Amino acid sequence: MTSKRTRDRLVSRLQEQGVTDQAVLDVVSNTPRHLFIDEALSHRAYEDTALPIGFGQTISQPYIVARMTELVLAAAGKLDSVLEIGTGCGYQTSVLAQLVPKVYSVERIKPLQDKAKQRLKGLGIKNVEFRYADGGFGWPGEAKQFDAILSAAAPRSLPQSLCDQLAPGGVLVIPVGGDTQELTVVVRDAETDKYHKQVYEAVKFVPLLSGLA
Template identity: 50%
Template sequence: MLERLVSQGIRAQPVLDAMAAVPREAFVDEVQSVRAYEDCSLPIGQGQTLSQPYIVARMTELVMAGEPRLTRVLEVGTGSGYQAAVLAQLCQSVFTVERIGAFLEQAKARHRALGLLNIRYMHRDGFKGWPSQAPFEAIVVTAAPDAVPPELKEQLAIGGRLVIPVGAQGGGQKLTVITRLADNEYQTRWYDLVSFVPLLPGSLA
């Protein structure tokens, strides 16, 4: 997997080391474990997926932006817990928000089994982020809204980065990085064309 990631353009060694440190097979059902390292997304139930290794590495590289370590990072869309586990290798504290309670509990169990104790969890609408813990040096969103939620931009620290896929499903989503330059000033850059499940409002029990 690491050789493939390098061939796909992932260059940051801390990101490659983080990907190597997290056993991807621990974040999928046993029937999917033989495919854990394939270059594809995998179903995790309720219409959600675990992103392919390249996308996880690419988003992590954009989140880190060359920094060796970050202090506070928010993830929106815990899902299987894999992206949070990768971020936990690189960040002092990871705050992760998930609208599906069953996913959140499963992710907690997986993280605890791996000894990852620097991740905090919230069951809530991802569009709202986690304002009581803001500001964040970086926010990564693992599902795609049609437009960037303003609440997430507002939870960035000055200089912080929001990494988010934006666009309708099947309609040309773009991996987008928004940097907060000042209180009301943001810079937007667009990267890869991607395909993510939609970011949905509300919470499920």
């Protein structure tokens, strides 16, 4: 289940789908995805598919995690700090944390966040700050700006509150839409302070919900 051959097959599938960033591929290969899902589903951990993690949420398929991470790394002017909307089980969080200096992760479902904290601690990942909050408003309580923001849930329209928290040159990678969703990248131009949007591909994410649970 967790053999090198199994993980190598997963990486080969990601490459076939167009993921080219070797650092991202290496991190996906070395991250024990089976630790982020229930033991009953662990035999499917290295399939390229989303899986349920409880509370109506899912662990994103490895391709989407790799693709979104690759887009963040490619588009951001610098990457000292990344805000993640939707910690979930912590899998995407752990991938990001191995590639950037500091990750800030927001989750609205407390039991999921508590489990994610335990998993990352067990893996020795220490550069993540967690906040239990409504992710639609970004990082609460202080006026922070981030070099990148990655959302693991889809709002129906692009949230201006998240765009406003991008630092100059920052990038927002987010699925947008209802029944039909598109993976969208927004870059805040460092010189003009204008936002440039580009749509990449059709995706399917859980909706970005408001409130705490």
